[in-house]
Amino acid sequence: MIREAAAWLKSRRAEWPRTAIVLGSAQASFIAALTDRQEIGYRDIPGWPVPTVQGHGGKLVTGRAAGREIIVLSGRVHLYEGRTPQEVVFGVRVLALLGLKTLILTNAAGGINPNYRPGLLVLITDHINLQGANPLIGPNDDSLGPRFPDMSRAYDAALQQTAKAAAAETGVELGEGVYAALPGPSFETPAEIRYLRTIGADLAGMSTVPETIAARHMGVRVLGLSTVTNMAAGMQAELSHGEVLATGKAAAGDLRKLIEAVLERIDD
Numbered sequence: 725m726i727r728e729a730a731a732w733l734k735s736r737r738a739e740w741p742r743t744a745i746v747l748g749s750a751q752a753s754f755i756a757a758l759t760d761r762q763e764i765g766y767r768d769i770p771g772w773p774v775p776t777v778q779g780h781g782g783k784l785v786t787g788r789a790a791g792r793e794i795i796v797l798s799g800r801v802h803l804y805e806g807r808t809p810q811e812v813v814f815g816v817r818v819l820a821l822l823g824l825k826t827l828i829l830t831n832a833a834g835g836i837n838p839n840y841r842p843g844l845l846v847l848i849t850d851h852i853n854l855q856g857a858n859p860l861i862g863p864n865d866d867s868l869g870p871r872f873p874d875m876s877r878a879y880d881a882a883l884q885q886t887a888k889a890a891a892a893e894t895g896v897e898l899g900e901g902v903y904a905a906l907p908g909p910s911f912e913t914p915a916e917i918r919y920l921r922t923i924g925a926d927l928a929g930m931s932t933v934p935e936t937i938a939a940r941h942m943g944v945r946v947l948g949l950s951t952v953t954n955m956a957a958g959m960q961a962e963l964s965h966g967e968v969l970a971t972g973k974a975a976a977g978d979l980r981k982l983i984e985a986v987l988e989r990i991d992d
């Protein structure tokens with residue numbers, strides 16, 4: 725299926741950009757700012773899973789940001805939608821087949837680290853997979869990558885330095901932390917958040933980790949950026965998807981500035 729989708733996309737365009745960004749909740753303004761924009765609806769690409777969540781679009785966009793040609797995946801599917809881990813990483817694998825080198829994964833997350841605040845952007849330095857799922861479970865396709873991929877440096881060290889330099893240059897505040905991935909869709913309980921803090925998590929979210937694993941499996945380097953859309957359960961009065969979307973939208977300008985400064989500094 726991924727090969728069919730990649731062949732379909734290749735028949736529409738021979739050369740694909742080597743950098744892609746997956747946009748999380750409420751990041752439509754990033755797309756609007758792209759020049760030379762071209763859009764393909766996920767529903768038109770053979771086998772590509774279409775998201776069902778409000779605030780998550782559903783299209784593959786190409787265009788220029790900071791003078792660089794990029795691919796943007798606007799909208800993703802999640803395990804909590806009842807999708808399989810393979811469906812969750814479908815898009816990342818297709819782009820890797822098209823020659824992707826660098827993947828920037830963004831997401832909305834709950835802040836566990838007490839030094840965070842809603843609206844803060846955080847550089848993901850590592851992750852803890854608590855989703856009870858892994859996209860590599862099952863027979864390994866040796867033509868994609870190894871059976872047992874190393875995850876010692878899942879988030880590329882050079883890209884992390886680039887993101888920090890971009891933050892310093894633009895004046896956008898950037899925290900750092902470990903992202904714990906939960907299956908969702910219910911938010912965590914306060915007890916679960918205390919547990920997550922104890923095991924070393926700074927952020928809680930419901931995405932990104934399967935995509936990072938699939939990308940690393942295929943040798944694509946990954947930069948992970950979270951928007952803290954709320955403090956995690958027990959640290960504020962209550963949680964809602966409405967707040968996640970509203971804070972995500974409010975921080976979208978900072979995220980765009982940071983990503984553009986990152987794009988100016990990477991070469992592939």
Ligand code: HPA
Nearest residue numbers: 832833834928929930956
């Ligand atoms: N927990 C899990 N996922 C999230 C949260 C949260 O608090 N906020 C946004 N995504």
